[in-house]
């Protein structure tokens with residue numbers, strides 16, 4: 001970068017890579033303190049990128065015209081799983097077209113209709129919890145959120161086909177989410193040489209695709225298509241401004257995108273919310289007394305203090321991008337740091353205090369950014385928030401959980417920040 005480049009550490013890329021892998025939070029915070037709110041880094045994964053920590057500067061990024069900053073390019077690592085027509089990977093007009101087609105089912109009455117499914121999925125999860133014995137919440141939340149997606153997004157009927165599709169999806173995603181770094185990197189260029197892992201993944205993806213394409217064929221001719229209320233059926237019926245429907249390939253990629261974007265993330269958000277609640281008896285007691293506004297604040301504060309996705313990317317296009325007086329060259333990725341903003345913009349940032357969201361001057365769309373922002377803001381944000389509120393409420397209505405040990409530690413897994421031990425808890429009494 002030239003004279004107007006942002007400041008940043010001068011450590012060799014290899015050392016910075018280790019710092020990012022071993023202690024990302026500590027390293028990034030230290031650099032933010034030392035260099036300010038726009039910091040340039042260099043690692044073995046990306047030799048030149050810029051992180052942003054200040055809400056006002058994040059606003060410049062979120063409000064930039066979509067043809068100047070591309071998010072799809074920054075998400076390209078997800079390509080092998082999602083497919084190239086995924087809304088997460090597209091940019092420009094194509095992105096806007098897909099996004100518009102996908103938005104309606106995630107709003108208003110349609111969304112409200114999914115609450116019952118979420119409550120039932122919570123009941124199924126609670127019914128399966130052991131009594132008087134320690135267990136991890138995270139896997140249970142993963143099953144729960146997958147069940148919700150299968151019913152609300154895919155709309156597949158209960159039965160052998162649904163079970164088989166769920167099994168194939170888990171077989172495809174489990175290793176990816178566990179070892180995303182390795183697997184995805186290996187696939188995107190193969191330079192880690194893990195050919196066997198790649199081949200196994202491709203086989204499993206083909207098994208999922210086979211069933212999804214069968215579902216697409218069946219859905220297109222389903223006699224009750226117009227009456228169905230799942231996202232899949234709405235996408236089959238959707239038409240863009242030129243009257244064009246989504247092709248089979250586009251449908252496949254968007255369905256897998258919704259699955260990947262909406263399942264692990266929400267499960268992680270829920271697991272963290274319980275971890276925080278169970279270690280904060282004051283907040284737990286207050287939820288029981290207060291109404292839905294406080295519950296909403298609890299969920300939002302959980303996503304603030306434990307950002308599920310710690311940062312997002314935008315790649316500069318066309319000409320250098322001017323960012324708070326610095327000049328960022330074409331091709332460089334700008335990363336609004338979600339976790340960084342969630343620290344930087346809040347007094348006593350490490351305190352779990354839902355009241356922040358209920359006081360005058362509450363967090364806004366640039367200080368509270370767990371779902372990103374601008375034209376790329378998470379399509380499922382309202383869906384996820386509703387699911388989290390519904391599940392937390394249902395669990396508190398039906399049972400009591402106790403923490404088994406200290407608050408969980410944060411561990412990076414692929415693109416998410418998960419609880420290291422999976423949030424271990426005990427249910428002392430059977431649920432009602």
Ligand code: HEM
Pocket residue numbers: 071087088089099153257258259261262263265266269308309312313370371372373374375376377378379380381383384
């Ligand atoms: C707590 C749960 C969730 C979190 C923390 C989360 C977070 C995010 C973030 C950070 C982005 C990138 C935004 C940006 O680049 O500015 C995103 C995008 C997206 N999310 Fe979510 N998400 C969650 C749940 C969901 C759910 C439930 C769905 C759907 C069922 C979903 C679907 C999507 C889609 C389709 C995009 C791409 C939007 C675009 O590129 O236009 N997410 N999400």
